[in-house]
Amino acid sequence: xxxxxxxxxxxxxxxxxxxxxxxxxxxxxxxxxxxxxxxxxxxxxxxxxxxxxxxxxxxxxxxxxxxxxxxxxxxxxxxxxxxxxxxxxxxxxxxxxxxxxxxxxxxxxxxxxxxxxxxxxxxxxxxxxxxxxxxxxxxxxxxxxxxxxxxxxxxxxxxxxxxxxxxxxx
Amino acid sequence: xxxxxxxxxxxxxxxxxxxxxxxxxxxxxxxxxxxxxxxxxxxxxxxxxxxxxxxxxxxxxxxxxxxxxxxxxxxxxxxxxxxxxxxxxxxxxxxxxxxxxxxxxxxxxxxxxxxxxxxxxxxxxxxxxxxxxxxxxxxxxxxxxxxxxxx
Amino acid sequence: xxxxxxxxxxxxxxxxxxxxxxxxxxxxxxxxxxxxxxxxxxxxxxxxxxxxxxxxxxxxxxxxxxxxxxxxxxxxxxxxxxxxxxxxxxxxxxxxxxxxxxxxxxxxxxxxxxxxxxxxx
Amino acid sequence: xxxxxxxxxxxxxxxxxxxxxxxxxxxxxxxxxxxxxxxxxxxxxxxxxxxxxxxxxxxxxxxxxxxxxxxxxxxxxxxxx
Amino acid sequence: xxxxxxxxxxxxxxxxxxxxxxxxxxxxxxxxxxxxxxxxxxxxxxxxxxxxxxxxxxxxxxxxxxxxxxxxxxxxxxxxxxxx
Numbered sequence: 001x002x003x004x005x006x007x008x009x010x011x012x013x014x015x016x017x018x019x020x021x022x023x024x025x026x027x028x029x030x031x032x033x034x035x036x037x038x039x040x041x042x043x044x045x046x047x048x049x050x051x052x053x054x055x056x057x058x059x060x061x062x063x064x065x066x067x068x069x070x071x072x073x074x075x076x077x078x079x080x081x082x083x084x085x086x087x088x089x090x091x092x093x094x095x096x097x098x099x100x101x102x103x104x105x106x107x108x109x110x111x112x113x114x115x116x117x118x119x120x121x122x123x124x125x126x127x128x129x130x131x132x133x134x135x136x137x138x139x140x141x142x143x144x145x146x147x148x149x150x151x152x153x154x155x156x157x158x159x160x161x162x163x164x165x166x167x168x169x170x
Numbered sequence: 171x172x173x174x175x176x177x178x179x180x181x182x183x184x185x186x187x188x189x190x191x192x193x194x195x196x197x198x199x200x201x202x203x204x205x206x207x208x209x210x211x212x213x214x215x216x217x218x219x220x221x222x223x224x225x226x227x228x229x230x231x232x233x234x235x236x237x238x239x240x241x242x243x244x245x246x247x248x249x250x251x252x253x254x255x256x257x258x259x260x261x262x263x264x265x266x267x268x269x270x271x272x273x274x275x276x277x278x279x280x281x282x283x284x285x286x287x288x289x290x291x292x293x294x295x296x297x298x299x300x301x302x303x304x305x306x307x308x309x310x311x312x313x314x315x316x317x318x319x320x321x
Numbered sequence: 322x323x324x325x326x327x328x329x330x331x332x333x334x335x336x337x338x339x340x341x342x343x344x345x346x347x348x349x350x351x352x353x354x355x356x357x358x359x360x361x362x363x364x365x366x367x368x369x370x371x372x373x374x375x376x377x378x379x380x381x382x383x384x385x386x387x388x389x390x391x392x393x394x395x396x397x398x399x400x401x402x403x404x405x406x407x408x409x410x411x412x413x414x415x416x417x418x419x420x421x422x423x424x425x426x427x428x429x430x431x432x433x434x435x436x437x438x439x440x441x442x
Numbered sequence: 443x444x445x446x447x448x449x450x451x452x453x454x455x456x457x458x459x460x461x462x463x464x465x466x467x468x469x470x471x472x473x474x475x476x477x478x479x480x481x482x483x484x485x486x487x488x489x490x491x492x493x494x495x496x497x498x499x500x501x502x503x504x505x506x507x508x509x510x511x512x513x514x515x516x517x518x519x520x521x522x523x
Numbered sequence: 524x525x526x527x528x529x530x531x532x533x534x535x536x537x538x539x540x541x542x543x544x545x546x547x548x549x550x551x552x553x554x555x556x557x558x559x560x561x562x563x564x565x566x567x568x569x570x571x572x573x574x575x576x577x578x579x580x581x582x583x584x585x586x587x588x589x590x591x592x593x594x595x596x597x598x599x600x601x602x603x604x605x606x607x
Contacts, residue, residue, distance in 0.1 A: 006184065013188045018196075018283075019397055030272075030284035038191040042184060049180045081339060081366040088346035088359055095355060095428055111177040115411035119365065124358055126418040128172050138354050138418065138428065171600060172419055178412045185405070186589055193498075193582065200579045201494035209502025210586055216510050217593040220600055224607055304503075308510055315518040316606040326524055337532050340563065344536045347543050347559060353551040360559040368566040371529070375573045378524060395578040399569055402584045406565055409592035413558055413599075420599035421551040445527050449534065456541060463545060471601065475553050478594055479544055482564055485587075489568060494580050501583065506590040513597045514607055 006050045007043030076120040096142040102162040109169035179221035186214035197293040198286040204293035208300025215305040224312035236306045243298030262287040325381040329374040336370030339363045352429035361414040372403045474512045526574040533567045561591040
């Protein structure tokens with residue numbers, strides 16, 4: 001099963017790379033044959049690495065959620081960049097490293113959350129606890145309200161990204 | 171490295187492998203070829219070595235398999251070269267035949283992969299040899315520096 | 322083509338501004354983590370806009386000239402380069418920050434450092 | 443071709459500066475990082491001279507594998523010269 | 524569409540980042556500047572492919588975007604002091 005999925009994904013990547021021959025729809029006939037051979041080789045080599053035993057990502061609703069997620073993500077990214085540009089020009093910073101616990105269990109969802117945090121509002125994921133999945137986040141301009149209680153509230157740091165990550169990959 | 175780097179390296183390796191195969195198989199119509207594509211895939215293996223540690227990678231990439239891949243690459247190259255010996259050594263005997271023997275189209279086009287005769291097969295041989303050679307060199311160095319031996 | 326050219330110029334202006342801000346932030350900030358903020362975020366965001374301008378131009382030519390398929394390769398491969406750039410930049414920034422903290426680099430002027438407390442325990 | 447001639451002349455100056463730094467630097471890790479930058483600019487120069495296949499080979503071998511081998515060697519020996 | 528001023532501004536950016544590689548205190552700062560140069564070079568390669576009107580040149584940019592990641596990981600792993 002994992003071989004089939006990996007080979008299908010490899011075949012799709014190969015087809016996207018070779019658009020333009022236009023004998024069958026957009027592709028040459030030869031590209032289809034060579035792509036099938038390459039996809040079988042890639043699936044046989046990488047079936048354990050690419051997907052492993054986790055078949056949760058097969059659900060199309062998750063792909064749709066990922067596509068919808070790109071829009072709030074892009075807006076947050078634009079906001080973050082304007083904020084960083086303001087701090088570059090004025091030089092006003094107030095940094096700290098805080099620990100948050102987003103309650104994610106999956107590796108893939110944690111990866112999506114950490115990469116989103118790295119690219120959005122003034123934060124940068126520094127370290128991850130391998131056992132408890134807690135993230136350590138470097139924050140360029142800290143909110144004093146967060147510092148009061150010890151299990152930190154993650155909403156000011158990454159407002160609804162953990163919910164999105166849970167919806168996509170768990 | 172951390173869990174995030176390991177996950178991303180696993181997912182990215184598929185893209186690197188497919189892209190390297192694309193560069194190898196299109197060596198006669200695009201920039202690239204056997205050496206370049208093989209270097210791309212070998213760099214993917216180098217990325218896996220740094221993400222997982224050489225001890226983990228040693229379990230899935232054994233020395234015997236790497237030497238088998240390297241020898242089969244050299245053997246493919248030599249066999250294709252000898253197959254045209256009826257006329258002359260390295261003769262391009264596939265021109266006009268049904269495998270890789272298409273006529274190149276004229277005008278502006280992105281390039282037809284079904285041309286070139288024996289050149290794509292030779293590129294494949296060179297690519298297999300480069301993949302096995304470069305990744306074996308880096309894997310042996312990494313194993314040596316972390317105090318293990320290569321079987 | 323007039324509208325497409327205008328869109329491309331606007332995108333290129335935004336992209337060059339953010340690239341310049343990122344590179345200047347590399348010199349203005351005091352320590353490694355804040356430099357990483359400026360470098361990674363601003364250059365990635367600027368690169369997104371510049372590559373999008375290229376994609377808009379090539380897609381315009383592709384749509385105009387129809388049967389001329391060569392610009393399609395440009396469009397698709399630029400999108401793939403953009404995706405590869407996004408994934409590798411985010412992960413590389415995380416790896417660099419982790420390595421710097423483990424090597425003992427302290428965040429300058431930091432208010433709280435939870436990770437340091439964890440390592441001290 | 444004439445519009446990129448200035449770039450083709452300017453880029454080697456930066457590469458020469460990188461090479462001088464590599465030659466006089468006493469810390470081998472810094473030397474390796476600057477050598478990677480020089481390799482990057484060299485590939486850019488090949489690209490400007492319209493030799494993309496050489497640039498791709500430089501990317502694969504000169505950038506990734508060479509840096510990996512140098513870094514592993516420094517880990518096995520000493521960092522300071 | 525003229526792309527030459529864009530390329531010149533990108534090269535100025537690369538020059539400023541190279542200066543940070545030369546003067547930067549400590550290895551992590553140099554690594555950050557190096558990663559910035561990677562991103563800027565990939566963007567410049569895409570622009571040059573559009574400027575030369577040789578569409579197939581974009582492959583080099585994809586190769587660079589993928590492989591510079593391995594370089595960054597190696598130097599980072601050395602700095603944090605692990606064995607390979």
